[in-house]
Amino acid sequence: xxxxxxxxETVADRPLQSFTQGLTGQATxxxxxxxxxxxxxxxxxxxxxxxxxxxxxxxxxxxxxxxISTGDVSENSAANNPLADxxxxxxxxxxxxxxxxxxxxxxxxxxxxxxxxxxKRGKSGAAKIAYDGWFGSTKAVRLPxxxxxxxxxxxxxxxxxNAREINPKLATGSYPVDGGFFPTxxxxxxxxxxxxxxxxxxxxxxxxxxxxxxxxxDNTKYFFSGSLSDQDGILVNNNxxxxxxxxxxxxKLNDWIKLGANLTYTNSANNSxxxxxxxxxxxxxxxxxxxxxxxxxxxxxxxxxxxxxxTGSSIGKGANVxxxxxxxxxxxxxxxxxxxxxxxxxxxxxxxxxxxxGLTFNTSLTWxxxxxxxxxxxxxxxxxxxxxxxYAYNNHAKSxxxxxxxxxxxxxxxxxxxxxxxxxHEAQKTRVENWGAVRYDLTDWYFNQFQGNYLTNDAGxxxxxxxxxxxxxxxxxxxxxxxxxxxxxxxxxxLSPLAPGKKWGNFGGxxxxxxxxxxxxxxxxxxxxxxxxxRLRGSWGKVGNGAISNLYGSFDIYDPTIYGNVxxxxxxxxxxxxxxxxxxxxxNVGIDLGFLNDRISLEASYYHKDHNGLILAVPQTPxxxxxxxxxxxxxGSMYNKGFEFGLNVRAVxxxxxxxxxxxxxxxxxxx
Numbered sequence: 103x104x105x106x107x108x109x110x111e112t113v114a115d116r117p118l119q120s121f122t123q124g125l126t127g128q129a130t131x132x133x134x135x136x137x138x139x140x141x142x143x144x145x146x147x148x149x150x151x152x153x154x155x156x157x158x159x160x161x162x163x164x165x166x167x168x169x170i171s172t173g174d175v176s177e178n179s180a181a182n183n184p185l186a187d188x189x190x191x192x193x194x195x196x197x198x199x200x201x202x203x204x205x206x207x208x209x210x211x212x213x214x215x216x217x218x219x220x221x222k223r224g225k226s227g228a229a230k231i232a233y234d235g236w237f238g239s240t241k242a243v244r245l246p247x248x249x250x251x252x253x254x255x256x257x258x259x260x261x262x263x264n265a266r267e268i269n270p271k272l273a274t275g276s277y278p279v280d281g282g283f284f285p286t287x288x289x290x291x292x293x294x295x296x297x298x299x300x301x302x303x304x305x306x307x308x309x310x311x312x313x314x315x316x317x318x319x320d321n322t323k324y325f326f327s328g329s330l331s332d333q334d335g336i337l338v339n340n341n342x343x344x345x346x347x348x349x350x351x352x353x354k355l356n357d358w359i360k361l362g363a364n365l366t367y368t369n370s371a372n373n374s375x376x377x378x379x380x381x382x383x384x385x386x387x388x389x390x391x392x393x394x395x396x397x398x399x400x401x402x403x404x405x406x407x408x409x410x411x412x413t414g415s416s417i418g419k420g421a422n423v424x425x426x427x428x429x430x431x432x433x434x435x436x437x438x439x440x441x442x443x444x445x446x447x448x449x450x451x452x453x454x455x456x457x458x459x460g461l462t463f464n465t466s467l468t469w470x471x472x473x474x475x476x477x478x479x480x481x482x483x484x485x486x487x488x489x490x491x492x493y494a495y496n497n498h499a500k501s502x503x504x505x506x507x508x509x510x511x512x513x514x515x516x517x518x519x520x521x522x523x524x525x526x527h528e529a530q531k532t533r534v535e536n537w538g539a540v541r542y543d544l545t546d547w548y549f550n551q552f553q554g555n556y557l558t559n560d561a562g563x564x565x566x567x568x569x570x571x572x573x574x575x576x577x578x579x580x581x582x583x584x585x586x587x588x589x590x591x592x593x594x595x596x597l598s599p600l601a602p603g604k605k606w607g608n609f610g611g612x613x614x615x616x617x618x619x620x621x622x623x624x625x626x627x628x629x630x631x632x633x634x635x636x637r638l639r640g641s642w643g644k645v646g647n648g649a650i651s652n653l654y655g656s657f658d659i660y661d662p663t664i665y666g667n668v669x670x671x672x673x674x675x676x677x678x679x680x681x682x683x684x685x686x687x688x689x690n691v692g693i694d695l696g697f698l699n700d701r702i703s704l705e706a707s708y709y710h711k712d713h714n715g716l717i718l719a720v721p722q723t724p725x726x727x728x729x730x731x732x733x734x735x736x737x738g739s740m741y742n743k744g745f746e747f748g749l750n751v752r753a754v755x756x757x758x759x760x761x762x763x764x765x766x767x768x769x770x771x772x773x
Contacts, residue, residue, distance in 0.1 A: 104201035104641070104690050104707050106130065106748075110193040110222070117238045117308060119333065119342060120186040121193055121219070122147055129198050130705065130746035130766040132215075138379035138391070139242065141335040141342035142372045144174050144183040149200050149215030150709055151742035151770040154684055155716050158649035161198075161215035162208055166364050168450055168468045168505060169211065169530070174381060176442035177476040177497040177538070177563060180374040184472065187368040187446050189329045189346050191234060191312040194222045201709060202643025202688035206611030207577055209593035210646035213686045213713070221364070223350055224316040224323035235311040242303040242336040251285065251295040251400035258283040278423050283398075286420030289406040294420065295399055302394040302431055306334035318352075325350040337377055337390060338435055344370040358456040364449070371443040375435050376486070388485045393431045398422070403432050415488040429485040437481035437550065446472045460514040470503035479551055482544055492544030494552040497563040498537045505530040518583035528573040538563030569653050570598045587615035587639075597648045597683075601656035604682035611643020619696075635696030635703070640689075647684040650717070655734040656681040676728045682736055686713045692746075703750045710743040744770040 106129035113124035122145050126134045135146045146160075153159040160172045165188065176182035197218040199205045205212030249257060259281035266277055286294040314327035331344040346368040353361045378389015387393075401420040405411050410433050411418040419425040452466035476497040480487025487493045509526035540562035545555045575593035592610040618624055618636040659675035692707035716738030722728045746768045754761035 104131075104199075104639075104692060104709070104746075105204050106132070106198045106200070108196040108198070110190075110195055113193050113196060114191045114234070116190075117236055117310065117333075118190050119331075119344075120145065120183050121188055121190040121196070122185055122217075124190060125196060125198070125217075127766065128764060130707070130748040131200050131709075131744070131768045131770075132198055133768075137381075138377065139336045140181055140374060140377045140379045141333055141340050142183050142186050142370070143181040143380060144172070144185070147217075149198065150711060150744065151772045152740075153214035153686065153713065153742075154647050154649070155738050155740070156718055157647050157684060158651070159214050160649075161217050162205075162211040163217045163219065164208075165219045165448075166221055166450060167466065167507065168470070169208075170448075170470060171472075171501070171503065171532075175444070175472070175474050175499065175501075176372070176380075177495070177499075178442065178478040179376045179380055179383065179440040180372045180442040180476075181380050182370070182372055182442035182444060182474060182476075184444070184446075186342075186344065187346070187366075187370055187444065187448075188219065189312065189327065189331075189344075189348065189368075191314070191329060192221045192327055192348050194220045196220075201611075201613075201641050201690035202645050202686065202711075203589065203591065203611035203613035203641030203690070204643075205645055206591040206609055206643040207575060207593060208645070209573055209575065209609040210571070210595040210597060210607060210648035210683065212609075212645040213647035213684065214649075221348070221350060222314075222316070222325050222327075223352060224318040224325040226318050226320055226323060229315055229317035232314045232316075233312070235309065237307070237309045240306045240308060240334070240336055242299075245299060245303070246395065248297075248299075248395060249399065251293060254399050255281075255283045255285065276424070282422060282424035283400065284421040284423070286400050286402065286422070288402060293400075294402045296397075296401065296403060297399065298394045298397045298403075298431060301403055302338060302390045302435065303336050304334075304338050306336055308333035321354045323352045335374070337375060340372075340374045340377070342370070342372045344368065360454040362450075362452040362454075364452075366446075366448040368446045368448075369444070370446075371441065373439075373441045375438060376440060387427075388429050388434055390431050390435060393428050393434075397428050397431065398426045401426065403430065410483060412484040415484060417484075429488075433481050433484040434486075437479075437483065438485065438487070439477065439479040439550070441477045442474060444472060444474045446470075460512055462511050462513075464507075464509045464511065466505075466507045468503075468505040468507070470501075470505075472499075472501040472503075474499045474501075477552060481550070482547055487542075490542035492547070492549070492554075492556070493540070493542040494554070494556070495540045495562060496538060496552045499534060500536075501532065501534045503530070503532045520581045520584075522577075522579040524575075524577040526575050528575070529570070530572075531568070531570040533566070533568045536563055536565045567653050568598070571648065572596045583620065585617050585620040587613075587617070589613045591643070595646065595648065597650075599648075599650045599653045599655060599681075600683065601677075601679045601681045604656075604680065607646050607683040607685070609643075609645050609685075611641060611645070613639065613641035613643075613690075615639040632697055633695065634699050635694060637694040638692075639694070640691045642687075642689050644685060644687050647686070652734060655717075674729050676733050678734050680736070681717070681734055682715065684713065684715050684717055684736070686711050688712075701752045701755075705746070705748045707746040708744075709746070710741065712739070712741045714739045716740065740773060742770055742772050744768060 108128045133148045199216040310331045312329045316325040327348045349365045417430040450468045455463045478495045480493040482492035512523040541556035543557040581587045590612045657677040660671040661674045663672045688711040690709045695704040715736040719732040720735045748766040751763045
């Protein structure tokens with residue numbers, strides 16, 4: 103199949119919050135975009151294009167064989183990326199599975215591709231202690247050049263003049279005849295010319311430290327690590343901290359039983375002002391990224407007495423006749439609070455039992471516990487909190503993710519025939535509980551936190567969500583003399599959010615490969631002196647997309663509500679009893695070339711993915727009385743197709759110096 107491998111050194115050698123950032127530019131067909139400069143903001147990762155119109159198109163992330171959650175788990179402007187809980191320094195390698203034949207073993211979760219992360223393990227030998235760290239500085243670059251106060255006044259007044267020439271009857275209150283914007287003087291008689299960038303952005307310092315110890319004997323191997331990351335962002339008061347410890351232990355109990363354990367604890371905390379740069383906040387008028395560019399430069403940030411220059415929910419207008427419509431960014435920067443802190447414990451216990459020669463049974467049990475505390479406060483002076491006279495919202499989310507994974511593996515060679523056969527069962531259950539409350543209308547502006555005294559107190563952000571998936575799968579890998587390769591996968595998944603009778607889906611794939619460079623006729627030819635590797639490959643597979651955010655989309659839902667002092671129920675969703683899988687069929691062909699003992703390697707691929715049964719919220723006529731005037735249905739289809747080219751050159755390979763260049767080019771057409 104089509105896949106790429108990225109070493110852990112490539113990921114670790116960069117100043118990152120999340121390992122996914124380190125994969126940028128490392129593999130063909132993989133597009134990674136950091137949506138903003140806000141710390142811990144989850145990146146957008148796409149493998150061979152968009153995989154769905156409404157479901158999650160983020161690839162499945164598997165850490166040491168265990169699928170983990172992705173997406174922003176924050177409830178406010180302080181982004182919280184669960185993938186940032188994984189210390190990049192602990193990663194041994196990252197494998198990126200791109201075609202359906204490779205991802206089919208993951209069934210309903212492989213439509214968007216798969217990222218397989220393998221963490222470091224201990225090796226036999228004396229204990230090795232390693233430290234690595236980095237210090238860095240960050241600043242906002244390529245900010246648009248804005249008008250100064252004089253230019254701004256001329257531009258705005260000219261706009262009023264032009265409007266009145268077109269329509270002289272415009273109201274003079276909104277379109278003053280003599281203009282609406284004028285120079286404002288400070289207490290020293292100087293003209294105010296405020297550069298709002300200077301109040302919002304900063305030059306920031308970041309640091310990261312990692313200490314590990316590894317080693318072991320033939321029977322017991324260990325890897326322990328501890329890490330600390332402290333990063334300041336380009337926005338004032340944006341800070342991200344992560345502290346973590348990891349323990350990976352492998353023990354050979356006897357000749358037929360091996361035991362293993364992976365234990366990780368991470369505390370990550372992000373504090374951020376309202377940036378307007380997280381998901382769903384692009385049009386937020388109080389976002390500092392927006393205000394820094396649109397706020398009037400001819401009004402001051404402070405009044406002569408040192409107070410914030412504010413009038414109601416907006417900035418004070420100074421000498422202007424017309425008031426600016428945006429808040430003063432300083433109260434938002436200084437007084438508002440947005441934080442998201444996660445404590446996460448990840449544990450995996452695994453056992454390998456040798457039943458017969460070549461036949462092993464593997465079982466693992468995983469518990470992924472994540473507790474996230476989100477806190478938000480909007481000041482009553484200016485900005486979003488002004489109309490509330492102070493606003494606070496606290497939310498606590500507890501995520502319990504349990505997974506049991508069992509496989510039976512047969513691995514045997516007969517002469518030049520090499521066979522690996524696998525059969526397995528997987529069951530996963532996730533439960534997320536949210537508790538929260540909203541408080542507003544402060545009795546005393548002294549308070550700047552949720553625990554203050556408020557006149558209005560409401561429940562908010564309370565929910566319980568459960569989902570489960572059960573799978574049966576099998577895989578067969580065969581190669582003859584390391585020349586001819588055949589792989590076949592089949593998986594049957596059952597997913598709880600889908601409709602009764604539609605929960606189960608069948609997925610699978612097959613791939614073939616021919617390593618021509620291993621043929622005797624090739625080895626004996628003169629071209630083998632230059633061309634060290636030549637391999638043809640092709641695959642086909644069918645996968646599904648089970649990343650459904652609405653866990654109860656197939657059900658009619660009634661929510662509890664209160665009418666006055668009486669409890670009741672309200673109809674909130676019309677379910678679809680025919681809701682079923684999104685599926686994708688993919689064909690892939692490619693060639694791999696290696697030159698000069700693979701000092702130069704080239705890969706080229708073509709792929710075509712057909713997506714069917716896409717789930718969309720289909721609009722309904724209001725006369726039907728359907729809540730939200732929409733129903734989830736399998737109604738859409740699309741395709742992705744394109745070419746991928748990758749070039750890797752190991753230009754210098756010395757003991758103390760290595761120079762490797764990677765270039766890749768990909769096309770994608772989505773319709």
